[in-house]
Amino acid sequence: MEDWLHCNACYIRIIHKPESFSVTNCAHIFCNKCVAKAAGSMCVVCNRKCSFTLLHVKMPANTAIYFKEPKELVTKAMEMLKLSEDVRKFQSLQRKSLMKALTSKNEQKEKLLQAAVATMTKTKKENSDLKKFIIKNRKNIPSISPSHPFMTMQFSPDCSPPSSPQRISSRKTPPHYYSSVPS
Ligand SMILES: [Zn+2]
Numbered sequence: 001m002e003d004w005l006h007c008n009a010c011y012i013r014i015i016h017k018p019e020s021f022s023v024t025n026c027a028h029i030f031c032n033k034c035v036a037k038a039a040g041s042m043c044v045v046c047n048r049k050c051s052f053t054l055l056h057v058k059m060p061a062n063t064a065i066y067f068k069e070p071k072e073l074v075t076k077a078m079e080m081l082k083l084s085e086d087v088r089k090f091q092s093l094q095r096k097s098l099m100k101a102l103t104s105k106n107e108q109k110e111k112l113l114q115a116a117v118a119t120m121t122k123t124k125k126e127n128s129d130l131k132k133f134i135i136k137n138r139k140n141i142p143s144i145s146p147s148h149p150f151m152t153m154q155f156s157p158d159c160s161p162p163s164s165p166q167r168i169s170s171r172k173t174p175p176h177y178y179s180s181v182p183s
């Protein structure tokens, strides 16, 4: 940067010693002698209140960048551009992978849902057919009244029906006693 570096007040050039200069936030450069002569913190070029930053290897990056070679900045920018393309490709692949997995899961869920709906539809139809059958054949189904012989049958403990039905009303023992239980 030495070919253009000079004090904006006295125009001195000090080769290979950038730390002999300071830069202001109003973008003016002064040699250390002129900085010392500056009244307070006023810039002698534009007469604005300013702050001075010594040109040094540890100066803030946002100031240091103005003292770098433009070619160097372009090279870095190109590298960043290439890196940004790699980053874009990487993130794109990750997104595609996620989309593929989510789509596959959705398809599986959709298949399960369709199977469940088909089963439900089939069951509904079977229920409907059964209801229709019952309504149609209701008259043909014999009604079982409490006096029906089947309801008055007494069963032995081994659950085999007795050879002849007996009427509960004729028994003196409570109905839960079986006729074969010894009294
Ligand atoms: Zn100067």
Ligand SMILES: [Zn+2]
Pocket: 024, 026, 027, 028, 043, 044, 045, 046, 047, 048, 050
């Ligand atoms: Zn200035």
